[in-house]
Amino acid sequence: MELPDERQKFSTKRLMGKVAVITGGARGIGAATAKVFAQNGAHIVIADILDELGTKLADSIGGRYIHCDVSNETDVESAIQLALSWKGQLDIMFNNAGISGPEGSITNLDMKQLNSLLSINLNGTVHGIKHAARAMIKGGRGGCILCTSSSAALMSGLASHAYSLSKEAIIGLVRTTACELGVHGIRVNCISPHGVPSEMLVTAYRKLLKKVDMKAEEVSEMVAEKGSLLRGRCGSFEDVAQAALFLASEDAGFITAHNLVIDGGYTSASTTKSFIYQ
Template identity: 75%
Template sequence: MLSGRLVKWMLLLSEYTITYELAKAVKGQAVVNFLAAHPVPDNETISDDFPYEQVMMIEPLNLWQMYFDGASKISGTGARVIFITPQGDLLPYSFTLVIGVYDHTPNYTRSPEEYPSAANSGRLLKGKVAIITGGARGIGAATAKLFALNGAHVIIADILDDLGPTLADSIDGRYIHCDVGRESDVESAVNLALAWRGQLDIMFSNAGVAGPFGSITNLDMDKMKDLLDVNICGMVHGIKHAARAMIRGKRGSIICTSSSAAIMGGLASHAYSLSKEAVLGLARSTACELGVHGIRVNCISPHGVPSEMLVTAYRNFFGKADMGPEEVGRIVGETGSLLRGRSASMEDVAQAALFLASDDAGFITAHNLIVDGGFTSAFSTMSFIYQ
């Protein structure tokens, strides 16, 4: 049985001593030795019949010059592993395989928390409390799942009461109905975090609407104001109330979703473009004020993610009611990315949010992380000049 709060370290002297199923996960690699770190949640145990066959290896890790008691250095690479059930549900266990050569047998006498590169590689947000507005679907939902997988306690704040509670239950989180255009709703979401876990570490202000399309000469100002209530005032509400909670703890990460439309003209409607560029200015100015409290404020600007918002816009533009995310992604990959054939996914943006939310981004603030495959940075139509 493996039990307890701390990671149990096992030295596996050869590829033949690892379980058959895990050996299959690294099949084909030139392995000299394995070192496996298995985090076990509080008050839980893992028996020998734990479903190791339900394993998926993800995300290679560069793990160079790792130091342990009794071993001067381990150099090599590794992979982060997660467990999934036959139904496709993620289990709250992570596993890190480190593949490399050790100088001599380590003597594990200290807490594995002292070796964050290995022990915590799959738990970047362990114990942190996060609110995600617009978290019931799309980018928000992908981020909620990833945050939870990395150890965060997640509150999904959305108006989609049919989707939010189910997702929250699946990640052991909480759901609250929240129209970000109403300040009291956002304040209630922050109060929920404080009542539930006593702190707020991460605010991902992600909720937004597309707003009106068409010529500036025919812009419906009432619809424009509705958009500004959500896309701009909603961001102000999120930063305001998150900052109040985070100032008490002297640290925190606030992330605002902007857009490639804030970087480059012609990618979205006038109203939407205006609102997303305003978010960049808001993030920079609030980062100036809140930095003294250890609070970081950053933006993410996605491009070409086949979300419901973008798919709906493409359906209207092309007049194809049956156009789906796959087709939209294909179009973006062919015409809207330097990485030809590759479009952005929800998970790409979620990974960006995970980085900015984590301590790995501890010296990054007032920054706009553009997730666009290089589209807004370069002009590739004349790539023939490189031939």
């Protein structure tokens, strides 16, 4: 399996001079993407509520950090304005921030908790697309908008009703906004990861298995065994970051309104071997 540092050796600077804003960029998928984008020549604004982590990462890649609660439209607008005042342009917007939200039966769903989740996962994405599109249209350079969905939007039973709802709505939003913004040279695409050992996924496994001290490595091992068609292989932050790099680059210049699924084939077929292959 190719290691992240080996990938770096073959960096082709595919984003040289581009300016990107990444929400939820302080850790996990967002942080991995910030590093990969920077390695490929991009200038990065990390927008998050994890100030210490975000500032440290931004400093390490020569970027900028801004405190940003994506449920607050003004915060998202400020993150984009930071990119514009810093480098005079916005080329890439990665709407990556999200939370897991309320679990349990639909019969007991707390609507206040649902609305809180939607304010981040869905409204936060709307805020990002809205203000990125404004900046990109005004700049006249086109651009790329990426959004993080999930395998839970494609397959039932993988996550809570609330989380699945929010992530499926993002796919629809990507398609409709791609329809409108294409005339301005703005591509809008989606990434749907599965089985990546984020803090969110690890927390879910801890609750499910009632094992409060469960480590990310243990979750990765479980996913590698049963969570994809590629046995012995689980998804990583770097896998998603490389997908984001492709979609953000000119290599994907004719791709828009697309949902790129990073799941090792999990949502496409049963991971239980059928008798027809025996």
